[in-house]
Amino acid sequence: MSFFESLLDALSNKDYSDGVKCPVCNACAYWDEDEALWVCSSCGYEIHGDQLQLDKHGNVEKTLEIDWYCDECGAYLNDQLNFNPYDNEWTCTECGYVNDITKDNVW
Ligand SMILES: [Zn+2]
Ligand SMILES: [Zn+2]
Known part of the structure; x- marks a missing residue:
């Protein structure tokens, strides 16, 4: 086979x-x-x-979705307004840091 x-x-x-x-x-x-x-x-x-x-x-x-946290300030990103886990990056609404949210950054 x-x-x-x-x-x-x-x-x-x-x-x-x-x-x-x-x-x-x-x-x-x-x-x-x-x-x-x-x-x-x-x-x-x-x-x-x-x-x-x-x-x-x-x-x-x-x-279930992955829990994402800001690399800079540790904020919980999934709760942030309009957060889309399927984008490649997300700008933290708390500190403005641009987080890479691809599989390479899952930990
Ligand atoms: Zn942040
Ligand atoms: Zn995939």
């Missing part, structure tokens, strides 16, 4: 009705059987278990 076929097989065995969205770039993520985690097909971000909200059947209901 080729990698692609096994990927399709893995996909068909799971309920991906709504799929899983990457919390970094909002693209669709796929299930990596070997690593047993979700991987974004666009940016490669690995979605960890605590970022997934499951329904009572264990299916993924949605992907």
Whole structure:
């Protein structure tokens, strides 16, 4: 079985009705059987278990957003007005610092 076929097989065995969205770039993520985690097909971000909200059947209901904090003043960015986690950067409304909010900056 080729990698692609096994990927399709893995996909068909799971309920991906709504799929899983990457919390970094909002693209669709796929299930990596070997690593047993979700991987974004666009940016490669690995979605960890605590970022997934499951329904009572264990299916993924949605992907929780990453918590972002200002690199400069430590303000909680998700609460700031019009914050968009899918932009590549965000200017902190507290101190004006431009934060890089791509996957390379997740920690
Ligand atoms: Zn992504
Ligand atoms: Zn700040």
